[in-house]
Amino acid sequence: MNLPLLEVRSLTTHFITEEGIVRAVENVSFEIYPGEILCLVGESGCGKSVTGLSILKLIPIPPGQIVRGEILFNGRDLLKLTEKEMERVRGNEISMIFQEPMTSLNPVFTIGDQIMEAIQLHQRLNKKGARKKAIEMLDRVKIPFPEKRIDSYPHQLSGGMRQRAMIAMALSCQPKLLIADEPTTALDVTIQAEVLRLLKEIQREMGMSVMLITHDLGVVSEVGDRVAVMYAGRMVEYGPAETLFHEMRHPYTKGLLESIPQLEEKRSRLNAIPGQVPDPMNLPEGCKFHPRCYLRIEECRKEEPPLFEVKEGHYSRCLRWRECR
Amino acid sequence: MKGNGTTSQIRLVWKYFKRNRLAVGGLTILIAIFFVAGTAPLLAPYDPGKTEVSLKLKPPSLKHFLGTDQLGRDVFSRMLYGSRISLSVGFVAVGISIFIGILVGAIAGYYGRWVDSLLMRLVDVMFCFPTFFLILTVVALLGPSIFNIMVVIGLTSWMGTARFVRAEFLSLRERDFVQAAKALGVNDRRIIFRHILPNALAPVFVSATLDVATAILVEAGLSFLGFGVQPPAPSWGNILTEGRTYIFDAWWLTVFPGLAILLTVLSFNLVGEGLRDSLDPRLRGRR
Amino acid sequence: MTRFLFKRLLQLFMTLIGISILSWIIITQAPGSPIALTMDPKVSPKIIEQMEKNYDLDKPIYQQYFLWLKKLLTGKLYSFKDGRPVLEKIGERIWNTLLLNLVATLIIFSLAIPLGVFSARRPYSFLDNLGTFGAYLGLSIPGFWLAYLVILATVKLFGYPVLGLRSFVIEGLSPPEIVLDRIWHLMLPASIMAIHGIAGLSRYTRSSMLEVIRQDYIRTAKSKGLPEEIVYYKHALRNALLPIITLFGFLIPGLIGGSIIMESVFAWPGIGRLAYQAVLARDYPVVMTILTISAVLTLIGNFIADLLYGVADPRIRYQ
Numbered sequence: 001m002n003l004p005l006l007e008v009r010s011l012t013t014h015f016i017t018e019e020g021i022v023r024a025v026e027n028v029s030f031e032i033y034p035g036e037i038l039c040l041v042g043e044s045g046c047g048k049s050v051t052g053l054s055i056l057k058l059i060p061i062p063p064g065q066i067v068r069g070e071i072l073f074n075g076r077d078l079l080k081l082t083e084k085e086m087e088r089v090r091g092n093e094i095s096m097i098f099q100e101p102m103t104s105l106n107p108v109f110t111i112g113d114q115i116m117e118a119i120q121l122h123q124r125l126n127k128k129g130a131r132k133k134a135i136e137m138l139d140r141v142k143i144p145f146p147e148k149r150i151d152s153y154p155h156q157l158s159g160g161m162r163q164r165a166m167i168a169m170a171l172s173c174q175p176k177l178l179i180a181d182e183p184t185t186a187l188d189v190t191i192q193a194e195v196l197r198l199l200k201e202i203q204r205e206m207g208m209s210v211m212l213i214t215h216d217l218g219v220v221s222e223v224g225d226r227v228a229v230m231y232a233g234r235m236v237e238y239g240p241a242e243t244l245f246h247e248m249r250h251p252y253t254k255g256l257l258e259s260i261p262q263l264e265e266k267r268s269r270l271n272a273i274p275g276q277v278p279d280p281m282n283l284p285e286g287c288k289f290h291p292r293c294y295l296r297i298e299e300c301r302k303e304e305p306p307l308f309e310v311k312e313g314h315y316s317r318c319l320r321w322r323e324c325r
Numbered sequence: 326m327k328g329n330g331t332t333s334q335i336r337l338v339w340k341y342f343k344r345n346r347l348a349v350g351g352l353t354i355l356i357a358i359f360f361v362a363g364t365a366p367l368l369a370p371y372d373p374g375k376t377e378v379s380l381k382l383k384p385p386s387l388k389h390f391l392g393t394d395q396l397g398r399d400v401f402s403r404m405l406y407g408s409r410i411s412l413s414v415g416f417v418a419v420g421i422s423i424f425i426g427i428l429v430g431a432i433a434g435y436y437g438r439w440v441d442s443l444l445m446r447l448v449d450v451m452f453c454f455p456t457f458f459l460i461l462t463v464v465a466l467l468g469p470s471i472f473n474i475m476v477v478i479g480l481t482s483w484m485g486t487a488r489f490v491r492a493e494f495l496s497l498r499e500r501d502f503v504q505a506a507k508a509l510g511v512n513d514r515r516i517i518f519r520h521i522l523p524n525a526l527a528p529v530f531v532s533a534t535l536d537v538a539t540a541i542l543v544e545a546g547l548s549f550l551g552f553g554v555q556p557p558a559p560s561w562g563n564i565l566t567e568g569r570t571y572i573f574d575a576w577w578l579t580v581f582p583g584l585a586i587l588l589t590v591l592s593f594n595l596v597g598e599g600l601r602d603s604l605d606p607r608l609r610g611r612r
Numbered sequence: 613m614t615r616f617l618f619k620r621l622l623q624l625f626m627t628l629i630g631i632s633i634l635s636w637i638i639i640t641q642a643p644g645s646p647i648a649l650t651m652d653p654k655v656s657p658k659i660i661e662q663m664e665k666n667y668d669l670d671k672p673i674y675q676q677y678f679l680w681l682k683k684l685l686t687g688k689l690y691s692f693k694d695g696r697p698v699l700e701k702i703g704e705r706i707w708n709t710l711l712l713n714l715v716a717t718l719i720i721f722s723l724a725i726p727l728g729v730f731s732a733r734r735p736y737s738f739l740d741n742l743g744t745f746g747a748y749l750g751l752s753i754p755g756f757w758l759a760y761l762v763i764l765a766t767v768k769l770f771g772y773p774v775l776g777l778r779s780f781v782i783e784g785l786s787p788p789e790i791v792l793d794r795i796w797h798l799m800l801p802a803s804i805m806a807i808h809g810i811a812g813l814s815r816y817t818r819s820s821m822l823e824v825i826r827q828d829y830i831r832t833a834k835s836k837g838l839p840e841e842i843v844y845y846k847h848a849l850r851n852a853l854l855p856i857i858t859l860f861g862f863l864i865p866g867l868i869g870g871s872i873i874m875e876s877v878f879a880w881p882g883i884g885r886l887a888y889q890a891v892l893a894r895d896y897p898v899v900m901t902i903l904t905i906s907a908v909l910t911l912i913g914n915f916i917a918d919l920l921y922g923v924a925d926p927r928i929r930y931q
Contacts, residue, residue, distance in 0.1 A: 056835060058831060058834055058835060084839075086837075087837045087839055088837060090837035091835065092837055096835040098828060098832060100828060103828040103829065104829055104831070104832045105829055106832075106833065106847055107829070107925075108850050109850075117836065117838065118838075121838065153930060156930060166832075347748070446626060449623070450630035450631050451634075453631055453907040453910040453911045453914075454634075454906070454910075455903070455906045455907070457872065457873075458902070458903060458906065459903065461891060462891060462903060465891045465894075466638075542752075545756075545757075546754070546756065549754075549756050550872070550873070550888060551892075552891075569760070572760060573764070573767070573768070576764065579757070579760055579761070579764070583757035583761070586754050586757070587749075587754065587757070590752040590753075591748060591752035594748050594751055598748070
């Protein structure tokens with residue numbers, strides 16, 4: 001493969017609250033290559049959203065803090081950039097879309113205004129040119145009658161259309177990387193499929209990379225090229241999507257896949273992973289998953305395992321990865 | 326909801342309250358003022374009503390800490406006794422307004438529909454009247470006794486509380502624990518008092534504290550216009566008002582009572598706002 | 613939008629009726645009211661005659677209300693003090709009060725909003741805490757006391773006249789000096805009246821801004837690479853100001869009530885002063901009329917505020 005577009009190395013983000021330090025993201029590393037879709041998977045609270053926000057430095061700084069790490073985008077370390085330099089990256093080279101389209105769009109401005117804002121800022125077009133481009137984008141995301149819709153307010157659109165508008169807004173300046181934080185979670189199931197399809201289409205057309213954050217393995221199987229699985233702020237497995245689905249090497253990944261109910265089987269109980277997600281301020285010793293793990297041994301409690309290379313491009317943070325599956 | 330949660334809830338609120346330095350400062354001053362009001366007869370060096378014309382309009386000195394007024398009475402002693410009047414007007418008036426407010430709000434919020442509409446129309450009407458002017462008019466009509474003042478202030482300040490309580494009732498009414506109680510056949514009154522009300526009280530405490538501050542200011546304003554507590558009974562407001570004529574010659578008759586009012590009202594406001602911040606779960610994550 | 617308007621108009625009308633009924637009840641039915649006065653042998657027959665003229669005391673109660681209402685609306689209520697029509701007396705002075713209130717309101721809005729917005733930008737910073745303490749101070753200070761302190765200071769230190777609409781020796785001054793004089797006489801009471809309002813509104817603005825900044829759409833705006841100033845002053849402020857529009861309605865009753873005291877302190881010939889003098893003289897028709905008119909003005913002010921809000925918030929404007 002060629003050089004990675006985005007290289008995250010040992011990213012660590014903490015939140016300092018009165019009750020203690022929340023280690024939301026601990027020592028996370030991964031790469032995204034040009035033109036691919038990397039899915040960041042995990043349950044709520046595993047740190048995947050925080051990872052996405054950290055890349056664009058959108059973490060609120062008083063309680064939050066990016067403690068250490070490097071985020072290399074086209075060779076530049078984003079963490080070392082000033083705020084003004086970051087502003088030129090955001091919306092322009094790296095864009096982000098969020099989970100709740102209703103609250104993520106400003107209710108007092110038309111969607112046209114909000115889309116044109118980014119275009120005028122980064123591409124220095126005048127109002128007329130920006131408006132034309134905005135209508136094009138709305139058309140691209142398949143919003144009917146874009147020249148009328150451009151003057152609508154967010155509350156006048158349905159959930160699916162709002163999300164498309166957000167996508168139009170994010171892609172208006174042709175970013176090289178799109179970070180999508182659970183873009184379909186808040187939508188109806190049928191709309192979910194449409195939006196995903198749209199994303200994949202545009203991504204292929206523009207040759208853009210996407211970091212898709214989700215908890216839904218179905219989404220991953222639809223669009224993911226490579227997958228990174230997160231648990232309690234750590235990366236526990238990482239590799240191509242195909243491989244992870246058929247040859248997973250971490251008990252947590254296995255648990256996730258097995259907990260999806262299959263229509264073909266007849267079962268009396270669902271296969272849930274025993275136990276609960278740990279309290280982020282009170283994480284277990286050693287491997288964070290060991291209390292719930294069927295493969296655990298004494299060693300697992302002592303020290304947090306490093307990432308083992310299962311094969312080229314496939315890593316697992318389990319001491320007993322060989323026995324897994 | 327009520328019961329084993331209450332003491333620990335109070336402790337939690339206190340924990341957040343403690344962090345707010347301004348609020349704690351206000352509380353300290355309030356405690357001091359209460360202490361002073363309670364022990365006024367012990368602390369006062371002179372009889373507040375004793376006139377001594379030869380001593381009239383003397384500036385502050387060691388013998389008379391805050392000077393003397395136009396009838397030779399010791400201002401310091403009068404102010405000490407005046408604290409009792411100001412505080413009691415504040416508390417009784419607010420007590421009345423809270424009582425009415427909770428009653429109206431609870432009934433409106435719980436029963437809803439036309440009862441609610443009617444009561445809220447009443448609240449709207451009351452809100453439209455310029456409160457101070459209304460109080461002034463009615464007190465002038467009934468006569469400016471301390472009792473009348475308390476009652477009238479109470480009768481004109483209940484609307485805010487009513488709105489709060491109603492809002493809480495409207496939202497809590499739909500909650501599961503109320504549906505459960507209804508399903509078990511608990512009668513209405515019991516539901517209101519034992520189940521919903523304790524949860525609705527938090528904003529009322531805040532409102533009450535802030536309303537005491539307002540009540541004290543209103544009494545001062547009434548005194549200024551001649552319709553407050555009447556002399557010779559000493560209230561901070563009427564000491565100020567009587568001193569008005571001598572403003573250029575006896576500045577202490579204006580400065581000290583005003584300062585006392587300012588300090589007291591400020592403390593109530595600080596404590597009230599501090600309570601509001603401590604009770605609001607969203608603000609707790611700060612700093 | 614029209615449905616919203618219609619609903620509000622209906623509520624307005626009902627509230628208006630409620631106001632008039634309550635006003636009438638307060639004055640005529642309360643103990644110590646004019647009715648009782650007619651029984652009092654000390655009250656002069658002239659006043660009794662006027663009262664009967666004004667209140668139709670010989671007719672049944674519900675008719676009394678409607679007759680009073682009619683008289684109020686057609687200007688046929690007469691002052692006890694000098695027998696002149698109440699509406700005429702009010703008409704003479706209302707502009708003075710309105711002027712005072714208008715200036716005070718302008719001062720409040722132009723100072724409080726920037727203060728609040730600025731405080732919210734760096735919450736809990738030193739300047740913000742200072743501003744917060746200042747606001748508490750402003751809310752707690754008795755207006756007339758502050759007024760007297762200022763008068764005391766101004767007269768003792770500067771020797772300037774402060775009372776009334778204009779200085780007494782006005783004739784000898786040239787036009788620009790006259791204008792300056794009027795402005796001076798206006799600014800002092802208006803500023804002191806404004807202090808309470810500035811304190812309150814700046815706090816309210818601050819908390820509205822803090823609330824808005826936490827919203828998701830602010831994060832989205834930042835993610836587009838918009839500079840902080842634009843995120844703050846365009847995206848956040850526009851939303852934070854919406855609830856403040858409704859406050860326009862609430863300022864009116866406060867100012868009319870606050871007017872009474874300030875107008876007395878500064879000898880300003882407005883309806884506040886008229887109201888106070890009427891209370892002193894037990895001139896009930898005047899008192900009642902001013903009460904009712906104030907309430908009605910408040911109601912209208914609220915209604916206009918709601919209207920403005922409906923126009924400003926696109927979620928209401930386009931249903």
